Amino acid sequence: MGGADGQRPVRYPFRLVDVFSERPLAGNQLAVVLDAEGLGDERMQAIAREFNFSETTFVTPSAIAGCDWRVRIFTPGRELPMAGHPTIGTGVVLEALGRVRERTVFELGVGPTPVRLRPGWAEMDQRPPVFGPEHPDPAALAAALSLEPDDILGTGLPPQAVGTGFTHLMVPVRSIDAIRRLRPRLERWEAAMTAFPGLAAYCFAREGQLPGSDAHCRMFTPETEDPGTGSAAGPLACYLATRLPEGDGTRTFRLEQGFEMGRESLLDATVDVSGGRVTAVRVGGRACIVGEGWLDLPD
Incomplete structure (x- = not known):
């Protein structure tokens, strides 16, 4: 597929996930966009509007020591500093792709966030109440x-x-x-x-x-x-x-x-x-x- 100017477009892989459910077509919907290094803030926001789920995540390598991945979370209208089902769903996707260990740390907007993983399951730490x-x-x-x-x-x-x-x-x-x-x-x-x-x-x-x-x-x-x-x-x-x-x-x-x-x-x-x-x-x-x-x- 070519772009409007004849150049080949850039491909960004994604996964669709139903979170807080072990069966499809239940739980909370999520889109996870992988290898998102080439996407700027405005493009991420436009993609979140395109999916039109409650949240879409964008995964890039983290530059913070001790964090494995940076996970940015967007609603169709704005970026969020943290959210539960996007973190859980993104963890399950990365585990299925072999990109994380059983224990990992995501860089979220609120800071480093430990996540524990098994196939089809994830658990995140949250801040003190x-x-x-x-x-x-x-x-x-x-x-x-x-x-x-x-x-x-x-x-x-x-x-x-x-x-x-x-x-x-x-x-x-x-x-x-x-x-x-x-x-x-x-x-x-x-x-x-x-x-x-x-x-x-x-x-x-x-x-x-x-x-x-x-x-x-x-x-x-x-x-x-x-x-x-x-x-x-x-x-x-x-x-x-x-x-x-x-x-x-x-x-x-x-x-x-x-x-x-x-x-x-x-x-x-x-x-x-x-x-x-x-x-x-x-x-x-x-x-x-x-x-x-x-x-x-x-x-």
């Missing part, structure tokens, strides 16, 4: 989500901003039935989220649809829903371990997400607790490669 403010008006938040006030207040837990590299608003909901009723109301969202501008709401019920699950979750911005959010799974594990303590040690939470979208995701979020404080956070899950190809782009 930062606990932000509690929501001052849970009833207004409930109305913005098409819930009754007691759907949140009845949990006995407060909505709270928590981040482990990326901050989200943790929103406890009293039942899976209430979770299924969630519908963001644009006319109420802005007022309800005044104290949390730009944050998404990670809504969870402390029960599972599947055996062994600890929480059933949905992630909302006012206009979109995400089927599997690794950057929220870590904060939720920190929130639960702190609000519902069980002493020091290691706790793993199995989280369900995306079921209402037909994109079932299973996320494992693990925290180490010492002296009543979370000292380490890890998020992992399975992923499967569902497609491959290349982009033919002019030099």
Whole structure:
């Protein structure tokens, strides 16, 4: 194939991945563009718009000592400093291609990030938790989500901003039935989220649809829903371990997400607790490669 001027275009290989699922056509979609050294920021952003997944990653060698690969993460609109499912999916692709060891370190926007790998599975370290403010008006938040006030207040837990590299608003909901009723109301969202501008709401019920699950979750911005959010799974594990303590040690939470979208995701979020404080956070899950190809782009 020739370019418009007769020159051969540059080829960039890519893989399509379904993350937080062991079967195709579930989980959270991801495009991984490999050997992306020739791509500038604007071209990466244009490619992310072309794929139009929630995120696309671009893999290049890292110039930082101790890091094996630089992984840049783009939504269709902007670059992100970190995100969970892109890191997990990129790790699974690189492991399948033999480009990483069982333990590797990615250079993300937030800095060096250790990742552990097995075929079809990856786990990433996240930053120590930062606990932000509690929501001052849970009833207004409930109305913005098409819930009754007691759907949140009845949990006995407060909505709270928590981040482990990326901050989200943790929103406890009293039942899976209430979770299924969630519908963001644009006319109420802005007022309800005044104290949390730009944050998404990670809504969870402390029960599972599947055996062994600890929480059933949905992630909302006012206009979109995400089927599997690794950057929220870590904060939720920190929130639960702190609000519902069980002493020091290691706790793993199995989280369900995306079921209402037909994109079932299973996320494992693990925290180490010492002296009543979370000292380490890890998020992992399975992923499967569902497609491959290349982009033919002019030099």
